[in-house]
Amino acid sequence: MTDVVMPQMGESIVEGTLTKWLKKAGEHVERDEPLFEISTDKVDTEIPSPAAGVLKEVLVEEGKTVAISTVVGRIEEGAGNGASVPAPVAAKQAPAPPPPAAAPAPKAEEPEPQPAPPLIAESRTAESRTAESRNEPPAPPQPAAQGDGDPQTGALSPLVRKMAREYGIDLRQVKGTGGGGRITKQDLEAYMSAQGARTMAQAGAPAPSPSAAPPAPAPAQSPAPAPAAAAAPTRPAPAPPAAPMPRAEAPRARVEAMSTMRSKIAEHMIMSKRTSAHVTTVHKTDMTKIAKMRERHKGEFQQRYGYSLTYLPFVIAAAVEAIRAYPIVNASIEGNNIIYHNEINVGIAVALENGLIVPVIRNADERNVTGLQRAIVDLSTRARSRQLKPDEVQGGTFSITNFGSFGSVFATPIINQPQVAILGVGSVEKIPVVVDDAIAIRSVAYLALTFDHRLIDGSVADQYTGKVKSILENWAEEVL
Amino acid sequence: MCETRICEFRDLGRVGYAEALEVQKDLVERRKQGLISDQLLIVEHPHVITLGRNGHPENLLASEEALERAGIEFHSSDRGGDITYHGPGQIVGYPIIDLREWKRDVVAYVRAIESVMIDALSEFGIRAGRLEGCTGVWVNGGKVAAIGVHISRWVTSHGFALNHTTDLKYFHYIVPCGLTKPVTSMEALGSHAVRDQVVAALARQFAKHFQFELLIHDREGVVPTLTETIS
Numbered sequence: 001m002t003d004v005v006m007p008q009m010g011e012s013i014v015e016g017t018l019t020k021w022l023k024k025a026g027e028h029v030e031r032d033e034p035l036f037e038i039s040t041d042k043v044d045t046e047i048p049s050p051a052a053g054v055l056k057e058v059l060v061e062e063g064k065t066v067a068i069s070t071v072v073g074r075i076e077e078g079a080g081n082g083a084s085v086p087a088p089v090a091a092k093q094a095p096a097p098p099p100p101a102a103a104p105a106p107k108a109e110e111p112e113p114q115p116a117p118p119l120i121a122e123s124r125t126a127e128s129r130t131a132e133s134r135n136e137p138p139a140p141p142q143p144a145a146q147g148d149g150d151p152q153t154g155a156l157s158p159l160v161r162k163m164a165r166e167y168g169i170d171l172r173q174v175k176g177t178g179g180g181g182r183i184t185k186q187d188l189e190a191y192m193s194a195q196g197a198r199t200m201a202q203a204g205a206p207a208p209s210p211s212a213a214p215p216a217p218a219p220a221q222s223p224a225p226a227p228a229a230a231a232a233p234t235r236p237a238p239a240p241p242a243a244p245m246p247r248a249e250a251p252r253a254r255v256e257a258m259s260t261m262r263s264k265i266a267e268h269m270i271m272s273k274r275t276s277a278h279v280t281t282v283h284k285t286d287m288t289k290i291a292k293m294r295e296r297h298k299g300e301f302q303q304r305y306g307y308s309l310t311y312l313p314f315v316i317a318a319a320v321e322a323i324r325a326y327p328i329v330n331a332s333i334e335g336n337n338i339i340y341h342n343e344i345n346v347g348i349a350v351a352l353e354n355g356l357i358v359p360v361i362r363n364a365d366e367r368n369v370t371g372l373q374r375a376i377v378d379l380s381t382r383a384r385s386r387q388l389k390p391d392e393v394q395g396g397t398f399s400i401t402n403f404g405s406f407g408s409v410f411a412t413p414i415i416n417q418p419q420v421a422i423l424g425v426g427s428v429e430k431i432p433v434v435v436d437d438a439i440a441i442r443s444v445a446y447l448a449l450t451f452d453h454r455l456i457d458g459s460v461a462d463q464y465t466g467k468v469k470s471i472l473e474n475w476a477e478e479v480l
Numbered sequence: 481m482c483e484t485r486i487c488e489f490r491d492l493g494r495v496g497y498a499e500a501l502e503v504q505k506d507l508v509e510r511r512k513q514g515l516i517s518d519q520l521l522i523v524e525h526p527h528v529i530t531l532g533r534n535g536h537p538e539n540l541l542a543s544e545e546a547l548e549r550a551g552i553e554f555h556s557s558d559r560g561g562d563i564t565y566h567g568p569g570q571i572v573g574y575p576i577i578d579l580r581e582w583k584r585d586v587v588a589y590v591r592a593i594e595s596v597m598i599d600a601l602s603e604f605g606i607r608a609g610r611l612e613g614c615t616g617v618w619v620n621g622g623k624v625a626a627i628g629v630h631i632s633r634w635v636t637s638h639g640f641a642l643n644h645t646t647d648l649k650y651f652h653y654i655v656p657c658g659l660t661k662p663v664t665s666m667e668a669l670g671s672h673a674v675r676d677q678v679v680a681a682l683a684r685q686f687a688k689h690f691q692f693e694l695l696i697h698d699r700e701g702v703v704p705t706l707t708e709t710i711s
Contacts, residue, residue, distance in 0.1 A: 009631075010585025019534050034632065037533070042615040043586040044533050044560035045631040162492075162499060264676075271674055334605045335670030390696050394680060417674060 002051040004073040006066050009040055016040050017065040018072055023049075025058045029075065036072065053077040163188050189257050261355040272417045277453035280412040280424075281461050282446050285469040287428050289476075290314050291443035297480050305374065309479065311445070312348075312402050313372035314472060315425050319400060320344050320365045322467035328456055329464050330397045332418040338455065347396030347416055348376060350383040351406075357383050358416055360396040369479050404428065410446035420455050423468070424448040485581060487518040487692035489683055497528040497555050497566065500574065504637045507576045511635050519576040520686055520694075522679050525566040528553040529654055532628055535562040539655040547653065559638035561615075561628030563654045569645035569665070571678055575686070579634040582690060590615055590627055592689045593640050597625045599688070600642075600681040604673045606666060614661070617642075622664030623656065642666075644678055 006016050016038040023029050023036075035049040053075045060072040160183055164171050174191045176183035258266070294309055301309040323330045323344055332339045344365045347358040359379035361367070367375065382388050399416040404427035413424040426446035433442045447468060451461040495503070500523050510516045529552055531537060539562055540554075547554050552565075566572055579589055594610055597617045601608040601624070608625075611618045617625035625642040643665035651663045666673060687694045 010583070010587045010589075012585070013587055032633075039534055039560055041587055041590055042560040042627050043590055043629040043631055044558065045586060046633075048633060162495070162503075268674075268676075275672065333672060335672065337605060339605075390680075418672070418677065 001056065002053070002075045002077055003071045004035065004050060004075060006038065006060075006068050006070045006072055007047055008068040009038070009043075009045060013040060013068065015065050015067045018060050018062060019044065020062055021058060021073075022046070023055045025055055025073075028054050049075065051075050051077050160185055160188060185260075189259075192257060259354060261352075261357075265355055268417065269414055272414050275417055276415050276420070278412070278415060278450055279453045279458065279461070280448050280450045281458065281465055282410055282448045283462075283465045283469045285445050285447050286433070286473045287311065287443045287445050289474070290472060291428065293475065293479060300480060301370075304480070305370065307373065307377045309369075309373060310376070311404075311428055312376055312400070312425065313369045314475065315402075315423070315447070315468070316346055316348075316361070316364055316372050316376075316400055317367075317369055318468045318471035318475075319398070319423050320346065321471055322464055323398065324365070325467055326460060326464040328460060329421045329451070331420055331455065332397070333420065333452070333455055334418075341397040343395075343397060345395050345397045347399035347419075348379060349399065349401035349413075350380045352384060357388070357393060358396060358399060359383050359388055359392050360394065362395070369477075398422070400425065404445060410448045412448060413450045415450055415452055420452040421461070421464075422450050423465075424450070484693045485518065485691060486695050487520055487575075487577070487687065487690070488516070488695045488697060489520045489522075490697045491522040491679055493524060494568075495523040495525065497525050497530065497553060500525065500572075501555075501557075504574055504576065508632065508635050508637050511576050511578055512633055517695075518578060518581075518690075518692065519574075520683065521574040521576070522682070523572050523574065524568060524570060524675075525572060526553070527551055527565075527567040527650060528555060529563065529565050530555045530557045530559075531563045532561040533558050534560070537563075539563040540653070541655065542653045550653070552650070552653065557628075557638070559628035559630045561626070562656075564626050564628065564641065564656055565650050565654055566641055567646060567650055569643070569647060569667070571642045571644050571675065571682065572639070573642070573682060573686075574639045575636055577636045577690070579631070579636060584634065586629070586631060589636065590629060593627055593629075594625075596682060596685040596689050597640060597642055599685045600678065601666070603681045603685075604666065604671045604678070606669055606671060619664060619669055622662045622668075624664050624666065624669070626656065642678070642682070643668075644673075644675060 006018070009016065017040070018036055019039045020037040022034050029035055029049045029052065031050070031052040032048040034046040035055070036047050038045050038047060055073060056076045057074040058072075059074070060066055060070065066072065163169070163185065164174075169188060169191065171183060174183050174187050177187055290311065294311070298309060327340050328338070330341050330344055332341070343363055346361045346364040348361060349356055349358050359382075361372065361375045361379065364372065364375075379388070379392065382392075396416060396419060398419055399413075399422040401413050401422060402425045403411045403413075404425045407427055409429070410426040411424055413422045415422050424447070426448065428443050428445040430441050431444050432439050433444065434440075435442070447465055449461055449465045449468075456464075492500075492503075500521070503521065507516065507519050507521075511519065527550070529540065529547060531540065531554075533556075542550075544554055552567075575593070577589075579586065583589070594615070594617055598608045598610075601617070601619075606619060606624075608617050608619045610616075611621075614623075615627050616623050617627075625640055627640045628638050630637045643663065645667040646665045648663055648665060648668065656663055666678070683694055683696070686692065
């Protein structure tokens, strides 16, 4: 007989409540199979059986609290069939009866433990091809010894699985482009938009997909992108209420699921518009001095550092210096409090092929123009190759966006929450201006500051922007 | 505790309760087999009321039909704790951790989860704390976060639910966790923090309290995340 005891679930724990026996007295239990459950402080714990055999005695009833090491039951070993063989790990009680066929999940030393075991084997909304495709993983137990990376057995991410299920995609139809033929989200999206182009039409039935998940008014319920689609007669009004009937005509639009980045951008933009009282003020700034200096040093700078000198680091340096005079521009709002940040961490909007990202130059006030230029080059290069670390896109306290690089003269940027201001830089252009009643050619740029009027008054915003302008117009410090 | 322990982190966004259970079950199984490292999932559930294994059905104050009419699912669950509500605006965290590699202590685990949330909240100027005998995180007598954990072979599942912008009226359907104490949310406490910021703070504090190196996955389970994109 083996004693079953109340285990110690932590140093400070002296007792436990036995909440449920998962086996009845007289029942057979495998070693390591869950035998009973205990509860301590919002934690329910399954306790595995210490031995294989028959649960002979139950000494502590459900609901009783006993000290640790108390014997709660006894198991008679060796009773029952094939007792000593360790049970398949997967064998759990109720909720997941392992599909009889797929079961044996060999526990021993398997040369290559398949990274993705059958997982979600049981299904609740049975039927539908979805379920089929879900039951698939268990299917290839015919040990395909060649180990060719069958996408079905390759590690599918939870999201891919979820999408496949949600949109009723038969994963066998999808070509995986990930490592080892693994199916990625992009593959599913490509597949879906290909299918969508074929079968999509009925716009009125978007999947109830919430904002967070990849939104997709995709062919959620067209059960099969069947050839039937084409054959369907162009019946007039009363369509059958069930499945949306694909129309026979050419699709009038192409439907594509938003990328994660796109839906995040969308979410953030709207959230920012909802949060802040956006006002934009624009100051015309004479960049001639900086243009001249840049002209003077361009070649040498490029030669010395390997990248070119742009206007942006000057603007950042000026914006940061002006923040020292107007720290409220570098603040944020929490409840009814104003948080003045001691660090000046400047986010730089970087356009990506398919979105944008705002990496942060930390402690931008500690860098000179060369250091800022280096940071810009480094962060934007890595942003485009998707090699930023998470903390490099966090913690910004102020942002700068350089839409001038795309030719825009001025624009009204959206604040990067929870910040309260963003400075936009228009393109630097030579224009005729009146200087001392004479017409001169000057290099001019518009600086647009969008600020949160909840916190920053117009006069302060203009004083701040005026300060940035004045620093830039009177730039004296040499770069090299 | 000197070597680096990796925890994979995923913010899956909106996921149905049943679905999240399946994902957890899968991860727990693979964690037990040592095929994967520790995991932290963050999700948001549609309206759902769940009853812990040892919960009291009488703490559900509405009939299941009434819930259905209100668009609220009902689930029994194998986690610890009594009855609770999950829904939009709530940040739900499911750590799948092998406690044998941490402290082998379930109570210490629950306390650490509380600390994670308390410290994360303090990043947003909210002073939260514990309430003797009432697991969870509390602010001025209101419960801002609930905890319910299941452990099998020292591997954790289920976890915590932090009310960020949760619509608190949904708690009227239940006696939360069997306690007749008020619930609150970060929003109700005056915070304007956005979800991603809060999730980032939770991840950061989680890594700190459990001495993890976080490996952050994008939602599709691929590479690094862009926790804050925008201009």
